[in-house]
Amino acid sequence: MASLDRIKVLVLGDSGVGKSSLVHLLCQNQVLGNPSWTVGCSVDVRVHDYKEGTPEEKTFYIELWDVGGSIGSASSVISTRAVFYNSVNGIILVHDLTNKKSSQNLYRWSLEALNKDSSPTGVIVSNGDYDREQFAENPVPLLLIGTKFDQIPDNKRNDVLTRTAFLSEDFNAEEINLDCTNPRYLAAGTSNAVKLSRFFDKVIEKRYFTRDPSQMTGFTDRKRFNFKSLHYD
Amino acid sequence: MSFLVDSVIMVTSQVLFFGFGWLFFMRQLFKDYEVRQYVVQVVFSVTFAFSCTMFELIIFEILGALSSSSRYFHWKLNLYVILLVLIFVVPFYIGYFVVSNIRLLQRQRLLFACMVWFTFMYFFWKLGDPFPILSPKHGILSIEQLISRVGVIGVTLMALLSGFGAVNCPYTYMSYFLRNVTVSDILALERRLLQTMDMIVSKKKRIAMTRRQMYQRGEDQNKQTGFWGMIKSVTSTQTSSENLALIQQEVDALEELSRQLFLETVDLQATKERIEYSKTFQGKYFNFLGYFFSIYCVWKIFMATINIVFDRVGKTDPVTRGIEITVNYLGIQFDVKFWSQHISFILVGIIIVTSIRGLLITLTKVQFSSTHQLISFTFP
Numbered sequence: 015m016a017s018l019d020r021i022k023v024l025v026l027g028d029s030g031v032g033k034s035s036l037v038h039l040l041c042q043n044q045v046l047g048n049p050s051w052t053v054g055c056s057v058d059v060r061v062h063d064y065k066e067g068t069p070e071e072k073t074f075y076i077e078l079w080d081v082g083g084s085i086g087s088a089s090s091v092i093s094t095r096a097v098f099y100n101s102v103n104g105i106i107l108v109h110d111l112t113n114k115k116s117s118q119n120l121y122r123w124s125l126e127a128l129n130k131d132s133s134p135t136g137v138i139v140s141n142g143d144y145d146r147e148q149f150a151e152n153p154v155p156l157l158l159i160g161t162k163f164d165q166i167p168d169n170k171r172n173d174v175l176t177r178t179a180f181l182s183e184d185f186n187a188e189e190i191n192l193d194c195t196n197p198r199y200l201a202a203g204t205s206n207a208v209k210l211s212r213f214f215d216k217v218i219e220k221r222y223f224t225r226d227p228s229q230m231t232g233f234t235d236r237k238r239f240n241f242k243s244l245h246y247d
Numbered sequence: 248m249s250f251l252v253d254s255v256i257m258v259t260s261q262v263l264f265f266g267f268g269w270l271f272f273m274r275q276l277f278k279d280y281e282v283r284q285y286v287v288q289v290v291f292s293v294t295f296a297f298s299c300t301m302f303e304l305i306i307f308e309i310l311g312a313l314s315s316s317s318r319y320f321h322w323k324l325n326l327y328v329i330l331l332v333l334i335f336v337v338p339f340y341i342g343y344f345v346v347s348n349i350r351l352l353q354r355q356r357l358l359f360a361c362m363v364w365f366t367f368m369y370f371f372w373k374l375g376d377p378f379p380i381l382s383p384k385h386g387i388l389s390i391e392q393l394i395s396r397v398g399v400i401g402v403t404l405m406a407l408l409s410g411f412g413a414v415n416c417p418y419t420y421m422s423y424f425l426r427n428v429t430v431s432d433i434l435a436l437e438r439r440l441l442q443t444m445d446m447i448v449s450k451k452k453r454i455a456m457t458r459r460q461m462y463q464r465g466e467d468q469n470k471q472t473g474f475w476g477m478i479k480s481v482t483s484t485q486t487s488s489e490n491l492a493l494i495q496q497e498v499d500a501l502e503e504l505s506r507q508l509f510l511e512t513v514d515l516q517a518t519k520e521r522i523e524y525s526k527t528f529q530g531k532y533f534n535f536l537g538y539f540f541s542i543y544c545v546w547k548i549f550m551a552t553i554n555i556v557f558d559r560v561g562k563t564d565p566v567t568r569g570i571e572i573t574v575n576y577l578g579i580q581f582d583v584k585f586w587s588q589h590i591s592f593i594l595v596g597i598i599i600v601t602s603i604r605g606l607l608i609t610l611t612k613v614q615f616s617s618t619h620q621l622i623s624f625t626f627p
Contacts, residue, residue, distance in 0.1 A: 020448075041455075054509030056502065057444055059451040061459055075452050079444075090516035094509065097437045098444075115278075 027108030028116040029084040032161035035194035052082030104217035111160040156187035164193040253317035268295030440508040
């Protein structure tokens with residue numbers, strides 16, 4: 015398999031939110047029976063039918079890289095983790111619906127993964143430093159997934175859903191709320207499944223079908239824009 | 248009247264310590280989590296506040312501050328509260344939360360928590376058997392029983408922690424133990440890690456492809472029903488499922504390898520950072536302290552061995568002996584008794600403060616390094 019043929023999607027999020035269970039559910043269509051702590055990175059492959067149901071249907075293998083660890087890890091762990099962020103085609107941000115802090119840490123996670131190239135020291139770890147415009151023109155498609163949906167008490171459900179709606183606006187991404195121990199949420203035909211396959215289609219399109227030069231200069235312009243905003247701080 | 252003033256001082260300091268413990272819990276220990284059961288935070292802060300108050304009372308005792316009767320009263324009060332919390336409240340809540348997370352025992356949580364607590368009390372009581380605690384002066388159901396057992400556990404823990412800290416501290420700070428790590432070493436290891444990940448990915452793609460083919464073929468196979476159909480389907484899919492099992496085994500081995508490589512890379516990065524740190528001023532200072540400290544530790548171990556082997560009881564502590572020697576050597580007029588008490592007191596204070604700080608830092612490290620899941624499970 016040529017290296018140009020690879021589609022890499024990162025799965026990021028705090029420790030214990032359910033990334034490994036989610037990846038297992040997405041790739042094996044089964045619930046993970048014995049979740050254990052992820053050391054380093056675990057990869058799994060999802061078989062995705064691009065443009066399913068149309069005559070242009072084609073099968074792609076999407077690699078889901080589940081990177082373990084917390085945002086407050088030692089700097090040695092953070093610099094080692096950066097090795098997995100090369101040539102990323104899509105990012106799935108996972109947060110725990112029962113834990114507000116895991117959603118707040120998602121800003122830092124996305125900065126860590128996206129700013130790996132532009133910052134000389136490697137990682138920008140600061141809380142309110144994200145730039146909304148950066149996410150609007152972001153070439154990397156994002157998807158927001160909230161886990162442990164079944165563990166929210168009914169009276170708090172509306173507050174949680176409003177909060178995640180704000181989050182998905184900030185990231186300019188679609189959001190899915192589910193429970194990783196129940197495959198019903200991603201059953202074929204549900205709106206969640208539709209959003210998921212739309213996300214993967216977008217990743218594949220960005221990867222293979224948008225290579226015109228105007229898009230490339232847009233990317234380098236964004237990099238220069240990042241530098242300017244860094245200098246103003 | 249002085250009793251009232253003293254009580255006000257004590258209560259104020261207790262409230263301050265409580266606040267500090269609360270903040271520490273929120274900001275440091277639970278930085279990345281949401282606290283849902285405030286009981287735990289309250290118990291932590293209460294324990295911390297009362298422990299610090301006891302330490303404060305000892306300082307007041309040495310300094311001679313506050314009147315002796317109010318000190319005695321507060322000491323007894325603190326002692327009772329701490330014993331209550333340590334022996335009744337904390338084990339019961341630990342048992343309760345552990346039981347709440349086991350699905351089977353969810354129904355009768357309280358009952359099982361009480362059972363856990365009684366088991367704890369049984370072992371706690373058994374702890375005092377090898378020690379001469381029971382004496383006609385005290386009787387069996389007195390506070391001395393509890394304090395002596397808590398003391399036994401506490402002293403053992405402190406000795407273990409100090410021993411561990413004494414060996415770990417020079418190892419962490421001294422640059423003698425640092426391997427030489429270059430950037431190319433780290434890059435080579437990272438390349439190996441990425442290669443391993445690539446191999447895992449290609450094998451998983453093969454598994455996914457084979458499984459998909461099996462699934463699609465399986466649809467056709469399922470049309471054959473009956474006895475012969477079953478036999479035929481077994482023999483025809485035999486080879487592909489055997490293949491799958493083989494590839495799966497290889498994938499498991501590769502995943503284990505990738506984990507090892509990742510941990511090695513993290514280790515190398517940490518060593519590189521330590522090397523950079525040791526070149527700074529702070530690093531050099533700590534390096535020097537590390538040498539000094541390690542010599543002190545070795546000397547202490549040597550003296551302890553001699554004491555045990557020759558069955559000697561140390562008469563004077565090192566500080567007093569050190570001052571005596573200095574005084575005799577330099578011929579300076581020195582009130583040894585007065586100053587040695589204060590210097591010992593200051594040293595003891597430093598040791599206690601650094602061990603509290605070390606304990607709190609170890610608490611946060613333990614939490615980060617291995618119990619993320621455990622803590623997120625503790626809050627149902």
